Amino acid sequence: VNCIAYSSDGTHIATAGDDNRAAIWDANTGVQLREMVGHTNIVMCVAFSEDGTRLVSGSGDETVRIWDVASGECLGEPLTGHTHVVTAVCFSPDDKRTFSSLYDYTIRIWDAETRALIVEPLRMDGYVLRMALSPDGKRLVSGSSYNGKIAMWDAQTGAVIMTPSPLRGHTDTVTSVAFLPDGRRLASASSDKTVRIWDIENGKTVIGPLNGHTSTMVGHTSYVMCVAFSENGTRLVSGSADETVRMWDVTTGECIGEPLKGHTDSVRAVCYSLDDKRIFSSSYDRTIRIWDVDTRALIVEPLRMDCSVLCMALSPDGKRLVSGSTSGKIAMWDSQTGAAISTPFKDHELWVRSVAFSPDGRKIASASKDMTIALWDATDNWWRYELAQLREMVGHTNWVSCVAFSADRTRLVSGSHDQTVRIWDVASGECIGEPLTRHTDDITAVCFGRDGGHIFSSSYDGTIRIWEWDA
Known part of the structure; x- marks a missing residue:
């Protein structure tokens, strides 16, 4: 998805895709x-008309198209004349003109009815990556890939508007521009990792450069496999294929201290304890490690499973940890002492890909490469009945990669390599309705929204989907 735009009344969203x-x-x-x-090529940008009845789009096929929102039909022939990728589009506030910017260093202003150019193309000295129209529709501002340049234009005539001081200060490509609601100030973002706010009357920076941004949290030397926030939201913990665990300051993006070392293979899952004093990490090296956040030392000897540990989950009260391995085994641990808690959980036939506690901590769900989901009793009742497995959910036709409970504990959602999401009744183990089938690749994660009315799913197809769910 290259661009997202809201309609002016907030009822519709438009997306532009590859x-x-x-x-x-x-x-x-x-x-x-x-x-x-x-x-006939990727769609780079979209924008709604002010009245919400039309959509304008720009593409790598060097054309601009105007669409009827109600029918989805293209209105007339595409606007042609561009000689490179169209990077940004918008309507004027009265919906009579359309603006488009390009990699061919130009901005074009079109009559939305006659589809003709109103003025000669406006020219910059580099790719025009972004543009924005002032709230009153009288001025257009654009950002260039050359030397951080920003230009302002009369949106009616196309004439350059000169300011006492040029809009200069960025030292790299201007990636975004936007007018503030008062129309007198402009915000710009740049590849130089700064944001600036300008007074458009005098061309001077009034706030900034705001340079607290870093392009990424940099430190790992191989794939970052997993992340988790601390309970207070001030820190992030990450695990990597470089065999280390790192802690990050959320505000600055800086790594806190040295990485936690000891794993001898990729770190597959991480989480904080409820009091944020400990970090748990599991690894392909067959161990789970519990770290003291302050001293950065191991609190207990590594907890050991018989094969690579693919997943783990902490109980809602923070007292128990459950984990799953590539042998199909599920294990439970005392999260304070690291002691193994004996359970009669049966092995899955293949890898355990995901485990989850119910919100009340009384049940555990496990998802497996054997295409099944199992529901387990996580209380002490199984000591009396010698029975831990409550349900087995069968229906997926490929690996089940992820599971999550609803907040009311009555539903379970699962995602699979069969590219579907399924919803299950916890009490009966039955699949509720038909599977959700819009993804085009393996599902990687699922969860219920807090309101219980929505389900979220992510996939290797590069999308996150939000499903409306009538509980």
Whole structure:
């Protein structure tokens, strides 16, 4: 997805995609309403008209198209004349003009009815990556890939608007520009990792450069496999294929101290204790390690499983840890002492890919490469009945990669390599309704929204989908 735009009334969202299509979605339910087909290359940008009846799109096919929002049909022929990728588009406040910017160093102003250029193309000295129209529609500002340059134009005539001081200060490509609601100030973002706010009357920076940004949290030397926030939200912990665990300051993005070392293979899962005093990490090296956050030392000897530890979850009260391995085993541990808690959990036939506690801590769900989900009693009742498995959910046709409980504990959601999401009744173990089937690759994560009315899923197809769920 290259661009997202809201309609002015906030009821619709438009997206521009690498699949050569634009789409319109219901902003409240997340349901796709229309798909606009016609571009012959990736769609780079979209924008709604002020009245919400039309959508304009720009593409790598060097054209601009105007679409009817109600029907999804293209209105007339595409606007042609561009000689490179179209990077940004917008309508004027009166919906009579359309603006487009390009990699060919130009901005073009079109009559939305006659589809003709109103003025000669406006020219900059580098790729025009972004542009923005002032709230009153009288001024247009654009950012260039050359030397951090920002230009301002009369949106009616196309004439350059000179300011007493040029809008200069960025030292790298200007990646975004936006007017503040008062129309007198402008915000800009740049690849130089700064944000600036300008007074457009005199061209001077009034706030900034705001340079607290870093492009990434840098420190790991191989793939980052997992992350988790501390309970107070001030820290992030990450695990990597470089066999280390790192802690980060969320405010600054800086790594806190030296990495935690000891694992001898990729770190697959991490989490904080509820009091933020300990960190748990599991690894392909068959161990789980419990670290003291302050001293950075191991609190107990590594907890050992018989094969690579793929997943773990902490109980809601923070007292127990459950983990799953590539042998199909599920283990439970005392999170304070690291002692193994004996359970009669049966092995899955293949890898355990995901484990989750119910919100009340009384049940555990496990998802496996054997295409099943198992529901287990996590209380002491199984000591009396010698029975721990409560349900087995069968229906997926490939690996089950992830599971999560609903907040009311009555539903379970699962995602699979069969590219579907399924919802299960916890009491009966039955699948509720048909599977959710819009993903085009393996599902990587699922969860319920806090309101219980939505489900979120992510996939190797590069998308996150929000599903409306009537509980």
